[in-house]
Each structure stands twice: as structure tokens, then as C-alpha cells.
Amino acid sequence: MEALRESVLHLALQMSTYKRATLDEEDLVDSLSEGEVYPNGLQVNFRSPRSGQRCWAARTQVEKRLVVLVVLLAAGLVACLAALGIQYRTRTPAVCLSEACVSVTSSILSSMDPTVDPCQDFFTYACGGWIKANPVPDGHSRWGTFSNLWEHNQAIIKHLLGKQPAGRPLSGPRRRAASRTHLARPGKRTCLPRWKFCVSDTENNLGFALGPMFVKATFAEDSKNIASEIILEIKKAFEESLSTLKWMDEDTRRSAKEKADAIYNMIGYPNFIMDPKELDKVFNDYTAVPDLYFENAMRFFNFSWRVTADQLRKAPNRDQWSMTPPMVNAYYSPTKNEIVFPAGILQAPFYTRSSPKALNFGGIGVVVGHELTHAFDDQGREYDKDGNLRPWWKNSSVEAFKQQTECMVEQYGNYSVNGEPVNGRHTLGENIADNGGLKAAYRAYQNWVKKNGAEQTLPTLGLTNNQLFFLGFAQVWCSVRTPESSHEGLITDPHSPSRFRVIGSVSNSREFSEHFHCPPGSPMNPQHKCEVW
Template identity: 80%
Template structure:
């Protein structure tokens, strides 16, 4: 309680305060580890954590030391990121919604939000249509799953308040900036952010509250709110461009939309109902069947390796379910779009059909290069599979991919056993 009281100050806590603990076993093991670890090691760890958190805000002596540390941990050589990019990144971290207003005005076309909403609707319909073919799920649970998908709330582009300067000022009214004192500004932002968080205690959840700033190139699904959020930052190339062929857009941002939607039904998201409550809403038979179905993916991804280090298929299960479900829903939505609007013109010189282009659009968003050290760190801590296997693992489970690329039966990209949940 003393720790929580310090974290939530100046909000007053008492011994009757309800605390939700999502991972009691983890916290117990961490507590045991702390109690059994030499206090000097704990002190060093806490000091290092503070130094790492603040080093980028200090002068070159600290940044040079951090560069050496990062080289050992991730194989990253001395950072050559332009200073303007660092400044923009720091501004987004602290004043992201103010920066977001500028970003939206400069990059986000007025009809982009409408187009994204239409795509999400099409993908949601495709996902719900697929539910009727999920043979391992009983009728009652399947009906409840459709209701949950129907109830998912979409937040696209940016929150409305950022385009109103008066409303934006209210958000940062309690944050004071001091000229020429960068480090002090950073520390004051941490305090300001903590006060904002503490002030939300005991208040009803605000469904309109964003956990990502508009320029962020990412998206998320919130199980406790049953909502999906797609900031303006990800509604850009290579995920989406309003003038691109629909095949590329469905293969890019469309799969991301399907991915976030499927998170509502992965190994963790499925435990929350359509209102965001953590409660049992599946029949026991469907729960057991779901677990049985997931064994295929756990085994499949567990057989992949990076630099001779095997992946942990159980650790990445939730994201793998979302990748596979997202690709399937997005492709089905694209097929539906072509039936309604007719086939698009084929891009010249590529020698690819539009169906093949869809899968290329999906694959290219995961093009990346990582050092061996960074790959090792990702294998241990990242719930996502390495980018290579987010592509290979997912498309090798796709009947449509095998069909359109004429992969021989039994080949690595068209195995006899394909893993499928949704």
C-alpha cells in the first residue's frame, strides 16, 4: 500500500481499495526473486533503469555510454539518427496529441477516415461470415462471438478534440515548459503524465480515450473496451495509400485491421465478453476445442528458428492467431469487394495477378533487417513472431495463397497440414 499510495499521489488510497491483478503467479515469482536477490544487485538494477530512462535526455557523455550498452545488447552501432528525428520522436512522446494535430492537417486526407471505416466494415463482415464455418465451435458460443464482433468499437485517425485548439490547451494546461531546460521539461512531463494517470482512478472508463498518438505507426485492440484503434500514422504507405490498388491496401492495412479484430478472439482476448468484462462466456466444449486447435500453431511456429535459436510457439500464440485470422478476413473482404466492383486493372510489368498482389502487399509491410543480438532479444521478449515468420507462417496456412501461387502440395509453402482457427 505505501508503494501504491506514492504512485497515485495526490489521490488518497486506503486499505479497502480494490486492486485488479491480472498475473498473480508472475507477481508472486517476481516477489520471490526480489526477496532472494542480493540488495546490491537490486540497487544497481534500479539505478541502471533510471539512467537508461533518462540518458537520451542528457548530454553526450551519457548518450555515448548508452550507445555502448545498446551495441552489446542489440548489436546496434552508434546511432546515426538525425537530430530532427530524435526531436520529433521526443515531441510525439510528450506532446503527441498537439503534434498529432499538425500531422493530421499535413498528411491525413479528409476521406481517408471514411475509406478506412468502409474497409473495417467489410473485414468485420468477412470475419463474421467465416464464423458459420468454424466447425469446432458450438452454435451458442458462435452466436455470442458474432455479437462481440458486432459490438467492437472503431477509432480511426485521431480524436476529435485535437483539432480544437481550446480543447487541446485544456489537456496540457497543467504541464509547464521551461525554455532552454530540456532535461527539466522531460522530468516535469513524467510528473504531469503520472498525475493524469492517477486522476483517472475510480472514474468510469472513457471509450474515447486514445492510448496512442495520431502520428504513431501502429494499431491496437483493447479487450476491456472491446475497441480497435487505428491512428493516422498507420494509414500511410506501405500499409495504405488512397490512390493504390485495393489489392495492396487490403493486403496492407486490411490485414492489420483483421489482425486487431482477431485479437478479440485469440487466447487472451476471447476471455473478455462484448462489454469488455473478464468472464466466462464460452461453453466448455468450445473452450476445449479452441485449445486443441491452437496446438497446431504452437507446434508450427515452434519449429521455426532464427540463428539456430528455436522460436517459442506458445509465447507468440496470440499474435500468430491474429496474423492468420487477419490475413484470412482481409482476403475474403477483398474478394467481396471485387465481386461488387469488378476486377481492378492489373499493374503493368509486374506479371502478378491482383490476388497475388494482395499477398505481396501483406508481405512487404514486414520487410526488415535485425542484428543477431536484436533477434535474440526479440525471441525472448516480443510476443510477435520474427517478421520473416509472420509472413511465411501465415501464408503457408492460406489455401488461397497456395492456389494463386501454384505451390505444389506438400511443399514448404503448401504443407499438407495447415493450421486454422478463424
């Protein structure tokens, strides 16, 4: 026993003075604090508890002061580094003074009414200036951002049709159809200029024949890739939100993610229209005649019905679009599980390559999110990832979904126009898509900032880029309507009035209230918020 005690004491003495050479051994010994146990069960102390006190007492006054000074300097250095880090993270981004930034700032300012408190009425704050400057034009019952862009596209089509003899002609039946339908218009008196009716009617019937000209004139080829990237960002953001839902069971959530992944993107135009031979095949059975507008219209209706009847009992064809390239709109098809964005909407104010990302995500980003969310609204959710109408949700999630949506039915049902209430149930699908689209686009923008860093701000606005995101979203919906048109819309339109598409969505957004510092209980920051997706 005495020999063992001497061996242990000798070992302790050696270990307290041994200079370790390898990293692994150094990690092992350094990981042991005073009084810890080695694997062999022997407890070893390397220093006395009072050794530190004796060491400090043995120091001279100068040494003690130097130690204290070093500690204070080290603490000061850490504090300075922390302050610099905070300043770096919260510093105001540089201001963009390029021609494009100044131009878009001017447009934003002219549409705003900065005298309005955004927490009281965000729609009027965002669109008050636009509404004052844009009364309903003669010949129209409503006017808005969509209308303005569509008129811009009409002017382009008019110009293209007017220069047809000098440009690359339409071939075969497409040229005869487009030109004769365009020119053959009876002399009925109308408030609209004749050319607008003719162009609109031609585009409605023969938009795919006009598509190649419009696409070549307005749509940069790499716009497809840029739009595809935005769509991928929105999908990713939507799926991130999907993973956080508390009301959905795991099996249904997994199937919902599979459906989101399977959504097919159609951007700009269908590929077949850029091939003259393929396009001529489409219109080969349609022939227009000179100077007979009514007969041409009847011939086209018959042609359309033959094409539609030929599709019966056939698998859906993803190359067939329900909107022509110049259209200022977008849609989701539940039977094809696809989202479609014609070239006509991939323009300002929805998207421009020179605009801040905050505006692009608030514009076309929200449109993408809106159409994506339609795959999971009160009707779209009933179709699976292959477009089949079948029950793929568990009953528990179906009931939870209905409970979540009742909140929106009640919320929008409390809005009214000229004393007439909005039908919250009739507009439910679009309201779900509006709210889900805004949420997905905002998350996608935040993901972009994390990846690429904060972008420059616009001058004179005094807004952060997060605030600019919501402002860009709201200004897309600036519009005016006659009382009669408003009444008709409340009865027939599945969309809520533009004003409520804005304030209904932002009042459900906690992020909006945070960025605009809206007090709890204010109109744009109600205590109770609705959320489905």
C-alpha cells in the first residue's frame, strides 16, 4: 500500500511539471478542471485552491496596476468591436442615385399620399396621389395599374400591326386572320377609340398569332431565366412557411410539399408560337374573309369550339395556354398543376431589371406567390400534385383548414363599399391567395437579402427597403371604379375590391406592423390576425 501511495505521488509530481507535446494530449489535460477524475478513477489536483491568492499577494503594486489596466483595455476593445458589429448590421444602406432609381422614386412619390398615416389607411397612403390624378377615363367603368399596362401593350400591338408590310410578315392563314379581323370593324358608335376596340378584339381572338411579334418587341429572352429564379425563391419561401404550420398534420404537410415541388412554371409564351410552321398548323382551319366582321367572329367561335371539343377525353396539354402573351394577368391551373405568367405582365410596375429587388418582390413576387397559393386555396387544395380531383388531405387537416379560413370569411365580410358589404365567402379563394402570396414574397425577399446583402435605398422617400416592399405591393393595386362598377364587382367578382386586397393582407402581416411601427390595435395592426398559409 505504501508503495502504491508513493507511485501515485510521483505520478502527480510528474504530471504537474510535464511539458505536453501533442495536441490530443493537450486537449485531454486542458479539459480537466480542478478535482476532476481520470479514466482510471484516481483524483488528481494540480494546484492548491489558495495558490492563486498567494500569487496575487506576491505581486508588486505596479504589476497589479498593469494587470488591471490590461483587463480594462481588453474589455474596452471587446466593447468597441461589439459596437462596430452592431453599427455594421444596422447602418443605413447607401442611397441609389442612378437614373433608374430616380425615375422609379418619382413614380412612387406621385402615387403616394404621404399625409396619410400608413397605420390608419395603407391603401390611401400608397395610392392617394394616384387616385387623385386618375379619374375613371371616358368609356371605362374602372381604371387601374392593370388597365394602364394593358393600354400600353395595346399601343405596342397597334404599332406592330401598322408596320407589318415593312416587317417580317405573318405567314399563311395567320396573316389573313389577323389583318382582316383587325380591319373589319362595323361603324358602331362607341366611347372607345376605334383602334383600341380593334386591337383588343384581335388580341382576344388571335393573340397567339400576334404573340411572336409582341414577344420579339418587348420580351428579352433572359427574362424567362430571371422570372424562373424568382419563382424558385417564392416556392422555397412557401415551403418554409409550410413547415411551420401548426394546424396541419405531417402526412398532409408532406403531400402538400410534393404538390408545391411539382407545380409547373410557364413563363412569357408557349414555345410553339415562335415556330411559324407550328403556329400555322394551329390556325390552319380558320379562314377570315374581308369586310365581314360578324361572319369572321362566328367563324372564329366555331373554330374555337372545334379545338375545344377535340381535347375531350384527352390528357391535359401543358403547351396549351389559357392566356395570350400580351395579357396583363396570370393564372393557376388546378388540372395541370401549373402557374402561367404571360410576357404582358412581366413589365413595370410588376417587374423591371433596373428596379430594387424590394419592388420586384413586392410586385411580380407577390403575383407569383398569389398564383402558387391558389394551389392550396379552398378549391385548388382539392386537386393533387398530378391535377387529379381526389381527397388527399387527412380529415383532421381538412377541419383545421376550414377553421382557419373562417377567420378570413369574417374579416373580409366586415369590409364594405358604399354601404354594401363584401361577400367574404365568395371571395375566400382570392383572399387566401392574396395573403399567402404576400407572406411568401416577403419571406423570399428576406432570404434574398440574407444571401446578397442589403441593397441601396431609394432617395427622398425616407423608407427602408422592407417598407418599400409593402409599398410596391400596394401600388400594384391602385385603381378607381364607378359606383355601378363597384356594385357589379361585389356581386360577380371573386376578388375583393382593390382597397381591401391591400389593407386586408397587410393588416394580417406582423412584419408590416413591425416595419411601419403600427401601434397594437390600430386599423392596420389589429390584435386578431388571420392566417391560413
